[in-house]
Amino acid sequence: MSVPEHRTATREEWGAERAELLEREKALTQMNEELARLRQELPWVPIEKEYTFQTEDGPKSLAELFDGRSQLAVYHVMFGPDYEAACPVCSSIVDSFDGIVPHLAARDVTMICISRAPLDKLLAYRERMGWGLTWASSYESDFNFDFDHSRPRETVREWFGDDPPPVVVRFASECGTDAYGYLSEGPGLSVFACADGDVYLTYATTARGLEPVMVYYAILDRVPRGRDEGDPADPTWIRRHDEFSSA
Numbered sequence: 001m002s003v004p005e006h007r008t009a010t011r012e013e014w015g016a017e018r019a020e021l022l023e024r025e026k027a028l029t030q031m032n033e034e035l036a037r038l039r040q041e042l043p044w045v046p047i048e049k050e051y052t053f054q055t056e057d058g059p060k061s062l063a064e065l066f067d068g069r070s071q072l073a074v075y076h077v078m079f080g081p082d083y084e085a086a087c088p089v090c091s092s093i094v095d096s097f098d099g100i101v102p103h104l105a106a107r108d109v110t111m112i113c114i115s116r117a118p119l120d121k122l123l124a125y126r127e128r129m130g131w132g133l134t135w136a137s138s139y140e141s142d143f144n145f146d147f148d149h150s151r152p153r154e155t156v157r158e159w160f161g162d163d164p165p166p167v168v169v170r171f172a173s174e175c176g177t178d179a180y181g182y183l184s185e186g187p188g189l190s191v192f193a194c195a196d197g198d199v200y201l202t203y204a205t206t207a208r209g210l211e212p213v214m215v216y217y218a219i220l221d222r223v224p225r226g227r228d229e230g231d232p233a234d235p236t237w238i239r240r241h242d243e244f245s246s247a
Helices: 011-040 088-098 101-105 119-129 153-160 166-175 207-213 215-220
Strands: 052-055 058-061 071-076 109-115 135-137 188-195 198-205
Touching (some): 088 166, 088 207, 207 215
Antiparallel strands (some): 052 058, 071 188, 188 198
């Protein structure tokens, strides 16, 4: 058996260091519990604008997307009108929570996806991925723009000029669009509450704030090589789950 390129120890020595690490993990758990409390204490913002979404069950308002529950978690999938397929990273995130939707429903939470692409594109892609969750289209609606998950192509071009980052060019190609079309959409998690028929925004996050719904990162953080994405991190290893065999 070859010697690993890492320091080794006896089981007893390992146990002592593991115990020290456990104390720090417990402290982090307690901090996470405090952050959860602070999230729940954030003020609610009334949603006064009317939005219409296209779903496989017909047009629905934001309140109707709650499906009879009082809490709604929306994952904003990057899938713009000119995309041919959803963002690979967003697709990996939906993989992470699609199977737990019934468990959330049992706790009075409806979790769905919303994207700006037309409904027929969304449903075809959902079938390809084998997902069962609800996916609503905000096509021809201001919803994505109002919640800062879509922006005009001209704005994106002003940000990046004529030289968008290579990782963006690659993901854009995998979505069937160009870099500016790709970055016209943005990922995110928005949480809403419904009380007495009124809808409120209660929480929102994006970027690394989405890591709690990227379950694979939590697991990779606990294996010897970690995320192994290099420095700086290069997430281009992420693919749609049906593309790994051909990668």
